[in-house]
Amino acid sequence: MEKKMLEVVELTRQHCRSTLIALGVAALLAACATPAPTTAPDSSSSTVTKAAAPLPAAPAPVPVVTSAEETALRQLVDLQDRLDRVAGPLLVNNPALCKRNARRLLGFTAKTKYSYSTEFTPAAQKLLQLDERLRVTGVLPGSGADKVGVLRGDILLSVNEKSLPQGPNAERQTAALLAPMVTSRGNVKLTVLRNNRQMVFDVPLTMACAFRVELGNTDAVNAYSDGYRVLVTRGMLAYAKSDQDLAYVLAREMAHNALNHPVRLRSSATIAGVIDNLIRVNPDLGMINGTAGIKPYSQSIDAAADVMALFMTARAGVDIDGASAFWERLANQYPIATTNGYTALHPATTYRLAAIDKATADIHAKQAMQKPLIP
Incomplete structure (x- = not known):
């Protein structure tokens, strides 16, 4: 397990640099119906109650199998999430004290399944529900994105009417697309997909320590x-x-x-x-x-x-x-x-x-x- 813990930290470097990570959890529930006892008349027309049919055996619980990669990724999620949660208010509230490093930020991070090394892709798909599209994995507390209601799990569709790329290079290509926008604007128009509904947010950019x-x-x-x-x-x-x-x-x-x-x-x-x-x-x-x-x-x-x-x-x-x-x-x-x-x-x-x-x-x-x- 220690080896796996060592492995996952490289993910911090590979997905994005001020990352906030979300965790999706799936639960499996099983139930069975129990038939009621039945009665039937005999040949003499007198009514006789027959013995109830034996109850079917309850199915064995379906085990939830968690791979070593999933366990390691969950641990990384917890550690990095804590780091980013505590760092968020420090970054947002101190641009006046870190002027040399202050930048305008959208206030959220997003990843695809390609944000993780190959051996962790299945775990990322299962736990974080990542696919080809950029999905918001964390929102900086107190940022513009946080204030207007951008949420973890939102799928990014477009920024200022420009469709966002998908696939292995989506993060890098999106960063290049956004760079001039965050430099020259105070707000950006963000379109996301949430629960199969398109939603549009006017996101004010946040000055923060970068x-x-x-x-x-x-x-x-x-x-x-x-x-x-x-x-x-x-x-x-x-x-x-x-x-x-x-x-x-x-x-x-x-x-x-x-x-x-x-x-x-x-x-x-x-x-x-x-x-x-x-x-x-x-x-x-x-x-x-x-x-x-x-x-x-x-x-x-x-x-x-x-x-x-x-x-x-x-x-x-x-x-x-x-x-x-x-x-x-x-x-x-x-x-x-x-x-x-x-x-x-x-x-x-x-x-x-x-x-x-x-x-x-x-x-x-x-x-x-x-x-x-x-x-």
């Missing part, structure tokens, strides 16, 4: 940002048990990107290599031994990211009061000496916690005075 959120294929408790992407490992997802804790992790890596730290520290290429490796089917885990060649962040750089992350988190409506305790707990459980651990890349815990406490007080003061939440 960071791609990736799932890392390792149990190491870590997270990375290369200037354009944010990767959270499977191990960090397990450690950050609440969505609030996960928001702290995502916001911090988004803050490093927004502040251009990977580029300024000339580590963007190295971190990009780590991310490219960890989203593979079979990543080379030897590549992430120690700090994976990434120079540990200085205390001033890390503290700046902590402050920006708290403002991003507060703007997304997440309670910031648990941030200091979360990072302290993480540093204690996975200290600097932990191989592949988060603290090895971010060692200045004491300095960071002081900055976090100060920023928390600053944010609460701004909120009390109804001032803009800008660092």
